[in-house]
Amino acid sequence: MTRSRLWWWSSLWLILAPAAAEVGVHGFIAQGAIYTDDNAFVTDDNGWSAAITEVGTNLVWQADSRWFVAGQLIYLNGGNRYPDGIRVDYLLVDYLLFNNSVGDVHVQLGRFKNEHGLYRASRDVPATQPSIVLPQSVYWDMYRDQTLNTDGISGNGYRRLDWGYLDWQLSAGRTDAFSDSMPQTVWVLGDGAKGDYHEKWVVQGSLFLTSPAHDLTGGISLLRSHLEFDAVPGSLVNSGSAMVSEGIASLRYSNGSVEVTAEYIYDDFKLSGLYFPSFGTVVKSDGYYLQGRYWLNERAALLVRYDHRNLDRNDRDGETFAAATGLPAWLRYSHDWMVGVSYELSPDWLLRAEWHAVEGAAWLPSHLYPEPQLHDQKYWNLFALQLSWQF
């Protein structure tokens, strides 16, 4: 987003806030310390870093029983994980189109969030997340801005059935995450890319089924998007496009103090151009994680997770890639074993710590042009601490 547009959005916010009679204002502040022993996931020189800040504030104005206006501003600093800065996370008008005793349908216009997987829609808010660093197979930080929110129209609703609940969302529009102040281009295409990288359109849909007692939830989330890159003279990357098809299958079981979650993701990137004008290929990646949480009491919870990402479903061990390029095979996958602990100091204060033992470097930017000199370790570790407060 350009500075003038950010200014426009912020001004609208300031005008709306005092004018509203029935307004709720909430937010969160999270600061952490994060350590990598190698591979520059957070900072190029590794070691401890404070580049793990998440701040957000939102307001909801319930205009009447059918309309509400809501908006959220977020400031993020994640080091190399995503561009730092302020984002308009959502700013929307919601209209309750239909409701009866067994369901409802809402329509949202503006910038809205997508329920793409279990944790994406509120991914920056520590209280809604299982860990400090999300499972990168499904919630890849590098692609944070591209799938999170959309400018356009969205419908969502729920329906009560005899055997449970059906929650759904269907949306269309485009994502505004690819401009000069948010150098997503560099994150995806590498330092040599110069030009305009933008999304022409994206459609997303999700369907979640939940048992009447809410102990079991299963869902499917689908996305299709068309990205374009228009190179300017001097760019090492040619003009081109990517057609992205992505799907996530989600399953969660919780009973008392135990929660088990698993999600699987597949991505098909149909690339045209970019490397050279007549280039064309389909890159098929996938990944999954399996996560268990156990609450020792109302305040303390333990977490264990295995997270697995492949950049090429047809070359899971990366050997074909290694033979073709001479680069290490482990640039093409990441296997992450992690353990973590959460403790609520009070209802509003949350303390977290976690350790990731990672094999491989598939999480790390850039996607199309790996940087083996920066990501030169097959095995590496990540530690993170985080203190968060919400109001």
Next chain:
Amino acid sequence: MEMRRRHPLPMLLLFLLIWQGGSAVADELVVVVNGGVNAERLSGRDLLELFSLRKGQWPDGQPVRVLALDKDHNLHQRFCRDLLKLASYRLEWFWSRHLYAGFGGAPQRFDSVEALRTALAVTPGAIGYLQQEDLNDQVKALVVE
């Protein structure tokens, strides 16, 4: 129907039982709504839909306002366990996700039973919970079936 004479002793025992029971349920949790809410009873599933913020309107179109005690309050924990039958961390997840994903507002929270009861009495469309002994004539207890 012909009335039969009853022996007084069983009736006396029954009375004693109810009287004893009455004092035992003084701390029983009940679902409470603002006096203006046009409802008398709810099913367990209605309750879950209201508290998971899916159902945003009462049948007469009035917006639902969920009110609750702080997360670590003993009564809130009991409400989740005994009436909602949902782990309190799951309820928090519903509420946080709803708010931070732009699907609507967050429930209002209170640190004391007194403050919650006052809010239930004055907030149109409000739903919450209180102990039987904390009820007064400004709020309405609902039967959960």
